[in-house]
Ligand SMILES: NC(=O)C1=CN([C@@H]2O[C@H](COP(=O)(O)OP(=O)(O)OC[C@H]3O[C@@H](n4cnc5c(N)ncnc54)[C@H](O)[C@@H]3O)[C@@H](O)[C@H]2O)C=CC1
């Protein structure tokens with residue numbers, strides 16, 4: 001028997017990431033090849049015509065799993081009954097801007113949309129915030145939607161995680177699928193800490209295979225931290241297909257589960273694990289089962305890592321303060 005459709009909201013759906021993401025969802029890349037979906041697409045009035053164009057293309061593509069499309073500029077209509085919300089709407093960073101620069105534009109959007117999700121989304125709706133500053137937008141969404149359980153509100157650091165896998169795979173000349181258990185700690189920003197201390201490639205420790213700690217502790221980290229800026233420099237637009245694909249990975253693993261022995265990175269509400277201050281949305285290694293994520297516990301943390309994990313936590317605390325000052 002065919003499954004009931006899942007309603008998936010994509011905000012900012014007329015934008016670049018939206019354009020890459022909605023066909024992936026409609027093809028079953030996010031929720032599986034046997035899961036019908038109804039897409040809810042939200043954008044703002046200046047983008048209404050473009051949004052309608054995306055809807056027309058979704059109809060034209062005749063996706064067998066796509067059971068309906070709601071394309072709207074009305075946030076209540078967009079949020080009503082959704083089971084999954086992928087929050088991409090907002091203003092992207094342009095060349096030369098730091099993520100902090102986009103803060104004031106975006107946090108007020110997340111405050112407003114928090115209330116709509118809280119009132120109108122389906123019970124147990126899972127939320128993924130993609131728009132930058134992703135961790136802080138997610139935190140604002142959480143704080144202004146107090147009835148949504150905090151475990152249901154996450155942000156995207158899977159793109160950074162996948163970038164780290166990609167760098168190691170290129171360096172070792174192995175399949176990316178043979179590299180696993182890298183970790184992105186902290187903020188989706190240039191202060192993030194991509195950590196390979198527990199990572200393996202073809203079953204062996206990455207550090208032993210790479211045999212170049214100077215590269216792993218230096219250029220590897222900065223390449224991953226700065227990859228977003230490098231894409232903007234090259235394309236003149238920020239990452240879109242990789243962001244969309246990683247958003248699908250994030251939701252798929254959250255809903256369907258992570259493979260045995262593998263963890264992924266997700267921005268989640270800190271409970272104080274690894275001495276990360278509670279009350280921040282911070283990227284941790286997590287495993288997922290039965291639709292719930294759990295922070296991987298007990299990994300040994302060396303002094304080098306500790307400093308980097310603390311620095312990115314510090315930035316998130318500052319962002320939180322700045323976000324509140326933008327809202328007041
Ligand atoms: N977490 C991550 O890994 C990544 C995050 N990003 C972020 O994702 C966001 C979207 O990026 P793009 O698609 O490239 O930008 P874009 O500018 O192409 O699209 C954003 C869309 O959001 C819409 N929008 C603006 N305000 C809105 C509101 N209040 N409600 C609904 N929609 C609204 C815009 O009209 C536009 O269509 C940016 O904040 C970008 O920085 C981008 C890449 C990776």
Ligand SMILES: O=C([O-])CC(=O)C(=O)O
Pocket residue numbers: 092093132159227228229231238239
């Ligand atoms: O760097 C940016 O502004 C876009 C982004 O978040 C990324 O590509 O990681």
